[in-house]
Amino acid sequence: xxxxxxxxxxxxxxxxxxxxxxxxxxxxxxxxxxxxxxxxxxxxxxxxxxxxxxxxxxxxxxxxxxxxxxxxxxxxxxxxxxxxxxxxxxxxxxxxxxxxxxxxxxxxxxxx
Amino acid sequence: xxxxxxxxxxxxxxxxxxxxxxxxxxxxxxxxxxxxxxxxxxxxxxxxxxxxxxxxxxxxxxxxxxxxxxxxxxxxxxxxxxxxxxxxxxxxxxxxxxxxxxxxxxxxxxxxxxxx
Numbered sequence: 001x002x003x004x005x006x007x008x009x010x011x012x013x014x015x016x017x018x019x020x021x022x023x024x025x026x027x028x029x030x031x032x033x034x035x036x037x038x039x040x041x042x043x044x045x046x047x048x049x050x051x052x053x054x055x056x057x058x059x060x061x062x063x064x065x066x067x068x069x070x071x072x073x074x075x076x077x078x079x080x081x082x083x084x085x086x087x088x089x090x091x092x093x094x095x096x097x098x099x100x101x102x103x104x105x106x107x108x109x110x111x112x
Numbered sequence: 113x114x115x116x117x118x119x120x121x122x123x124x125x126x127x128x129x130x131x132x133x134x135x136x137x138x139x140x141x142x143x144x145x146x147x148x149x150x151x152x153x154x155x156x157x158x159x160x161x162x163x164x165x166x167x168x169x170x171x172x173x174x175x176x177x178x179x180x181x182x183x184x185x186x187x188x189x190x191x192x193x194x195x196x197x198x199x200x201x202x203x204x205x206x207x208x209x210x211x212x213x214x215x216x217x218x219x220x221x222x223x224x225x226x227x228x
Binding site: 006031032034036037041043044045046049069089091094097098099100101102103104 | 114116143145147153154155156157160161162167168170202204214216217218220221222
């Protein structure tokens with residue numbers, strides 16, 4: 001019940017296209033949903049995050065869509081660029097704890 | 113640069129050995145998290161400390177232990193190493209609220225452990 005299921009495992013998108021990564025969860029005690037971007041040889045870096053009382057959050061080309069009733073949230077990367085090629089992780093924070101549960105990651109490749 | 117430092121960057125050791133990974137959090141951050149990332153796996157939460165006290169435990173093996181020192185740096189000790197312990201080990205820090213409210217985590221560059 002503490003899992004966060006992430007899909008797809010890998011994604012190839014043409015430059016200028018939209019990249020969409022999905023995550024689903026079961027535990028309603030999650031209260032914060034961040035997305036991390038990780039380049040090879042580096043640690044994950046926070047990209048954008050959302051709380052469950054908001055249905056959408058946009059920062060530049062990155063948008064999180066959140067569907068509380070379906071227990072799903074997704075990351076949309078508009079106008080995808082080769083520099084966006086990285087692994088993306090969704091995560092969820094368990095309310096009242098210090099625990100973050102991470103998805104298994106999506107390896108995104110944007111073709112030039 | 114996140115401001116979180118981890119040493120060493122790479123570590124190669126043999127099965128049965130013991131190693132210590134070190135993490136220095138960002139200045140001002142009281143909370144330190146340890147994660148394990150195996151090949152093609154997500155980040156598995158191991159353990160978390162807040163101002164020297166253990167506050168949360170994840171899927172950490174009994175052969176693994178950690179501590180946070182008064183200067184807030186943390187060490188992860190891995191003993192009786194097995195081939196399956198080969199992974200990237202990340203430390204993250206945050207200004208975690210004592211009430212467990214979510215705060216942004218800043219990850220270090222990781223330590224790549226190879227057990228042969």
